[in-house]
Amino acid sequence: MADNELxxxxxxxxxxxxxxxxxxxVGLNNFDLQAAKRHDVVVANCAGLNANTVSEQTLALFLALxxxxxxxxxxxxxxxxxxxxxxxxxxxxxxLLGFGAIGRKVAEKLVGMGMKVSAYDPYPNxxxxxxxxxxxxxxxxxxxxxxxxxxxxxxxxxxxxxINDTTLGMMRDGAYLVNTARGMIxxxxxxxxxxxxxxxxxxASDVFEVEPPPADTSLFHFDNYICTPHIAGDAYENMEAxxxxxxxxxxxxxxxxxxxxxxx
Numbered sequence: 001m002a003d004n005e006l007x008x009x010x011x012x013x014x015x016x017x018x019x020x021x022x023x024x025x026v027g028l029n030n031f032d033l034q035a036a037k038r039h040d041v042v043v044a045n046c047a048g049l050n051a052n053t054v055s056e057q058t059l060a061l062f063l064a065l066x067x068x069x070x071x072x073x074x075x076x077x078x079x080x081x082x083x084x085x086x087x088x089x090x091x092x093x094x095x096l097l098g099f100g101a102i103g104r105k106v107a108e109k110l111v112g113m114g115m116k117v118s119a120y121d122p123y124p125n126x127x128x129x130x131x132x133x134x135x136x137x138x139x140x141x142x143x144x145x146x147x148x149x150x151x152x153x154x155x156x157x158x159x160x161x162x163i164n165d166t167t168l169g170m171m172r173d174g175a176y177l178v179n180t181a182r183g184m185i186x187x188x189x190x191x192x193x194x195x196x197x198x199x200x201x202x203x204a205s206d207v208f209e210v211e212p213p214p215a216d217t218s219l220f221h222f223d224n225y226i227c228t229p230h231i232a233g234d235a236y237e238n239m240e241a242x243x244x245x246x247x248x249x250x251x252x253x254x255x256x257x258x259x260x261x262x263x264x
């Protein structure tokens with residue numbers, strides 16, 4: 001289901017016998033949960049199951065972006081030898097917007113690389129932060145004081161275009177942005193402006209404001225932008241786990257049991 005498609009009031013009205021929606025994944029921004037409650041439809045997701053898989057893709061995008069791996073590979077195929085000195089990650093500062101299951105897995109990997117990691121979350125898991133050596137701070141601090149910004153917040157009305165001209169302007173000059181959460185969290189037009197003037201040294205994403213993105217998407221004009229087609233959770237192991245979990249949700253509802261991770 002694309003990020004811009006919505007299961008709304010009309011959808012529930014068109015399916016009067018619907019009893020349960022088991023989301024094969026985590027994000028529920030496509031579903032009007034209040035409408036689901038009005039129609040006595042149970043909605044549950046597979047929270048936490050894709051956390052490690054998405055964190056792996058986040059790290060893959062991060063490394064490819066900051067070491068210019070796609071660009072260097074293409075240049076070598078053209079007979080060029082694009083050698084350039086780069087900086088190590090150890091001791092560099094990374095900030096996470098969101099410290100849920102995925103954010104914590106990303107933090108674990110970044111800390112393992114020797115990076116200094118801080119996170120903002122309105123409901124932070126402070127025990128996990130202490131265990132992972134992650135500093136919990138406010139959003140402004142995350143924006144202003146990190147070389148790399150990772151977006152891991154859910155898409156809600158209040159997070160739509162959370163990354164915009166103002167918040168991008170608060171970031172360090174030459175910072176990098178990685179978004180594997182939801183496309184609507186980042187104002188792509190503002191990101192293009194930040195890339196054009198060098199405010200952002202680069203950006204990577206697995207998600208887009210419109211999915212699938214049109215071929216003339218402005219971000220595609222920037223060589224220091226890389227992307228994947230919303231596949232961060234598409235590991236075989238994750239597919240199996242989510243398939244079993246969604247089946248359990250449906251079986252629980254029809255057996256009169258409370259399903260795990262019920263959201264409506």
